[in-house]
Amino acid sequence: MGTVRDGHLAADVVVVGTGNAALNAALSAAKEGRRTVVLEKAPRDRMGGNSFYTAGAYRIAVDDVETLAGILGEDGMRERVRPATDLPTYSAKEFERDLDRITGGRTDPVLAQQIIDGSAETARWLRDQGVPWTLMYDRQSHHVDGRWQFWGGLFLGVEGQGPVLVDRLYQACLRAGVTFHFETPVVDLGFDDRLRHVEHVVAYDLREQRPVRIDAHAVVLGSGGFEANPRLRAAYLGPGWDLAHVRGTPFNTGELLETAVGSWAGSAGEWSGAHATAWDASTNPHAGDPELSNRATKQGYWLGIVVNLHGERFLDEGADFRNFTYAKYGREILAQPSRRAFQIFDSQTIALVDPAEYDPDVAPRVMADTIEGLAEGAGIDAPSLRRTVDRFNAAASDAPFDPTSRDGKAAADLWPPKSNWAVPIEQPPFYAFEVTCGITFTFGGLRVDGDAGVIGRTGQRIAGLYAAGETVGGIFYGNYPGGSGLSAGAVLGRRAGLAAAAE
């Protein structure tokens, strides 16, 4: 087959993007023997979208440890599972309940069911394609009474995280005969007169500086959300969001999504909602750092307290396991003065935070022997911080601390309360980490059915057109259970690729 630089091409399946969703789709289509072409806006060395930046955490439903062992494979069990590990399970019912409660009952039930039911089988398929699975000891387990115990329903991850996930999928695609064209953003699609069937893709070759058209039987959109576009963030998410820091790829700027919902596609989901977390305030606001990657995230807040510049707490740090709160707390931080907050720890609690996120080489900090000294060093109102810490310490219950459960060790007689893990902040030295709002991805997107088929503006399914990953709306609302972006993208990406191959 020719190259895209011929100006006019034909393929069986065109896939847009090189993130997790797109690569799962491309690989699935190519393995069905279809001529598959991938078009990516970024250059080759920046491929992989947000998927590259991930911790590789992948939420799956597994009812029994045998299924999990099967996903990890013999080599995974032998080489990566530590002795004295309580192999975790997480049933489909638990996944369903978590997704439902975390999204306030709004998640699309059809898509949710597909994702939950397909999560384990897709993980197993991914292993067969070369993705090395491991258990995420560092981020998701605690060593208690001599045994490794996992918490929060999230335990499976890619050994080597996002970069390895993207690389293994890319290599598998190449082996399956997929053709890649980088620096070739898709700008629009072409349809038959009645918007019943997709017919071609219009892209722009940035190197040759000319448009290209590719005729296709089917197209899969995996081009992410609009989180890296400050104008669209302000327009959809609201005032101030243009100033949030971008955690991942700078290439997810949403123009194709905007064109789609503006002219031919139905839209779905919470367009004013986004996944956003506590993020190192000293980072580049416009893009994640491919070297530092997810280490700029600061998810140890559940062990300490979080205050604003006025020294006041404004959220319940221990409302739930952090897997179920971190994605909504970025919004709370954005609402604070100067969009800044400080995570405060003492010498007991700092010992428990994840070193990957808090080691001095990745996490600027202020350290002091007194709360007043800490406030002064960090630029926080000192008398107010003193009051906040005193009140918090006085309210903290004497119940035993247990990081593996919602331990009920609360500071309840406060507003906001800290519902669990309320360890008093009393042993110097004290630490402050300055964070801001880091946006991960946006929740609004295209409307799809259970086969990842795109529903057009007319309410009819557009034959041959599919979407997966962050491009799809309707799965997450207001909040997000950690690790479900990758499983959602993989399951729907794979479905999309198989359905596209059958067109």
Ligand SMILES: Cc1cc2nc3c(=O)[nH]c(=O)nc-3n(C[C@H](O)[C@H](O)[C@H](O)COP(=O)(O)OP(=O)(O)OC[C@H]3O[C@@H](n4cnc5c(N)ncnc54)[C@H](O)[C@@H]3O)c2cc1C
């Ligand atoms: C720091 C960080 C850590 C994360 N950790 C996790 C985790 O551990 N587990 C988890 O489940 N989720 C995690 N996430 C969320 C996760 O990244 C997403 O849910 C998932 O990777 C999205 O995959 P995707 O394929 O939809 O999009 P992406 O991976 O973002 O891929 C979109 C691709 O489309 C390309 N593109 C955009 N526009 C065009 C266009 N017009 N034409 C052609 N190409 C285009 C982009 O360049 C990009 O390559 C994390 C995100 C970040 C930023």
